[in-house]
Amino acid sequence: MDKQKELEVKRFMAAKIAEGVNLSDVQKLVNQEFGLKLTYMDVRILASELDNIDWDANDPKAQELAKEKARAEAEKKRQEEEGIEPEVEATPGDGRTVVEVSKLVRPGTALSGTVKFASGSTADWYVDSYGRLGIENLQGDKPTESDIMAFQDELKKALGQ
Structure with a gap:
């Protein structure tokens, strides 16, 4: 595949990934749209070269982790504002089991x-x-x-x- 076609394929892939299309479906769409016979591994390699892709945008687990982290940070900030001592993680040797x-x-x-x-x-x-x-x-x-x-x-x- 020449550089120009590769660039077009990458742009197409980036748009589809941003829409939430999974790589398996992107593979099918690329093969249909450009008349190529790319394997799933080819698509993964091309996708790994894409910049500015938020891979977690459509991952429910990653989104839930981000929400939990935001909630924890908000709670920590609230406790600091109210002067509440935050619960400290136990570390070896600090007198806690x-x-x-x-x-x-x-x-x-x-x-x-x-x-x-x-x-x-x-x-x-x-x-x-x-x-x-x-x-x-x-x-x-x-x-x-x-x-x-x-x-x-x-x-x-x-x-x-």
């Missing part, structure tokens, strides 16, 4: 992850196939009873319970 759930399931477990106790100790945690909670690889002092209770509460929050 931090629980992380691993995306990869370890063999022999149903769930697993790590915990940083308020006292500063760290450990790996797991839930086995029988639903039993366990802690291993403890680094630091033995967690206190309040550490364990805070861990269980944070784990419930992390798991949406």
